[in-house]
Amino acid sequence: MTDSSSYLRATADAYDAVAALYADLVRNWLDQQPLDRAVLAAFAESVRAAGAGPVAELGCGPGHVTTHLRSLGLDAFGVDLSPVMIDLARQAHPDLRFEIGSMDALDLADGELAGIVSWYSVIHTPPQEIPSYFAEFRRLLAPGGHLLLAFFEAEGGPVAAFDHKVTTAYRWPVDDLAGLAREAGFVEVGRMLREPHAEERFRRGHLLMRSAPPGALVDVSSGPSTGPISPAS
Numbered sequence: 263m264t265d266s267s268s269y270l271r272a273t274a275d276a277y278d279a280v281a282a283l284y285a286d287l288v289r290n291w292l293d294q295q296p297l298d299r300a301v302l303a304a305f306a307e308s309v310r311a312a313g314a315g316p317v318a319e320l321g322c323g324p325g326h327v328t329t330h331l332r333s334l335g336l337d338a339f340g341v342d343l344s345p346v347m348i349d350l351a352r353q354a355h356p357d358l359r360f361e362i363g364s365m366d367a368l369d370l371a372d373g374e375l376a377g378i379v380s381w382y383s384v385i386h387t388p389p390q391e392i393p394s395y396f397a398e399f400r401r402l403l404a405p406g407g408h409l410l411l412a413f414f415e416a417e418g419g420p421v422a423a424f425d426h427k428v429t430t431a432y433r434w435p436v437d438d439l440a441g442l443a444r445e446a447g448f449v450e451v452g453r454m455l456r457e458p459h460a461e462e463r464f465r466r467g468h469l470l471m472r473s474a475p476p477g478a479l480v481d482v483s484s485g486p487s488t489g490p491i492s493p494a495s
Contacts, residue, residue: 270364273386274343276429277323281346285324285354292330297456298412301468302327305377305410306334308451308470312406315376320365320399321383325351328358331379338379341365366395373404381412385431389421392439396446403473409448413439415455415467424464436467443471 277284292299309317315337319328322340324347331338339359342348351360363369365383378399387395399409416422416433423432440450448471456466 269386269388270343273429274345277342277344278346281324281344281350284347285326285350288324288326292326295459297454298466298468299330301410301412301454301470302330302379303334304452305379305408305470306331306336308408308472309336309377312376312408315404315407316374317377317379318368318370318375318402319379319381320368321380322351322360323347325355325358325360327379327381328360329355332358336377341368366391366398368398368402370402372401373407375402375407376404377408377410378403379410379412381410382414384411385413385426386429387432389432392442393446396443396448400447400473405473405475407473408451409443409469409471409473411439411443411467411469411471413467413469415465417465433464434467436469439467440469440471443469447474448472449474 317331317336317338319331319338319340322328322342325340328338328340328351339361340351341361341363342351343362343364345362348360348362365380384392384395403409414431414433416435419433419435421432421434421438423430436453436455440453444450451470451472453470454468458464458466
C-alpha cells in the first residue's frame with residue numbers, strides 16, 4: 263500500500279467510526295453560521311453567472327452542505343471516502359446523488375464540472391499531496407468553473423498538523439494555500455476569514471477560485487481580484 267493510499271484508508275476508517283455522531287453534530291451547523299452561508303451563496307451565484315452545470319462537493323460527509331448547495335439552486339452531488347458517511351447521506355437526502363470516491367482520482371471527464379466545493383475536506387491531506395489534488399480539481403472544472411475551499415487557517419504561522427478529533431489535520435496560511443491553487447491554474451476571486459465561533463478552536467479560512475482557460479497565464483504572485491467575496495488579508 264502506498265503512503266497516499268494508506269492515509270486515505272486511515273481517513274475513511276476514522277470517519278466510518280464516528281459517522282453517526284458527526285452527522286448529528288453538523289446537521290444544523292450552517293444555521294448558526296451566517297458568514298459560512300454567505301460564502302456558499304457567493305459561490306452559488308458565481309457558478310450560476312458562469313453558466314451553471316453540475317457541482318461536486320468533494321468530501322461531503324453526511325451531505326449537509328450538498329443539500330444546502332441544492333437549496334441555492336445548484337445541480338449538486340456529493341462524493342466521500344467513507345462508505346458509512348455516504349450511507350447516512352443517502353438516507354437523509356434520498357433525492358440527491360452521493361457516491362463513494364477519492365477526490366484525487368474521480369471517474370469524471372475533463373471539464374465536466376461547473377463547480378467544486380471542498381468544505382474542510384483537504385484538511386487531512388498531507389501538505390505535499392495538495393498540488394496533485396488541485397491539479398485534479400483543475401482537470402475536472404470547465405474553463406471559468408469555480409472552486410470553493412474551506413479550511414483551518416494558520417493565523418500567521420506555517421502549515422502545521424494538529425490533533426483533529428477524528429484524525430490528523432493541517433492548518434494552512436491562507437496565502438500559501440491560495441498560492442498553490444494559482445500554481446495549479448486557478449485565479450483567486452476572493453477570500454474570507456472568520457474568527458472561531460463558540461467551541462471552535464481555530465480561525466476559519468475560505469477561498470473562492472476560478473479555473474483559468476487552458477493556456478492562460480496565471481500570475482502566481484498575485485492576490486485576490488475583485489469578486490463576490492470581499493478580499494481580506
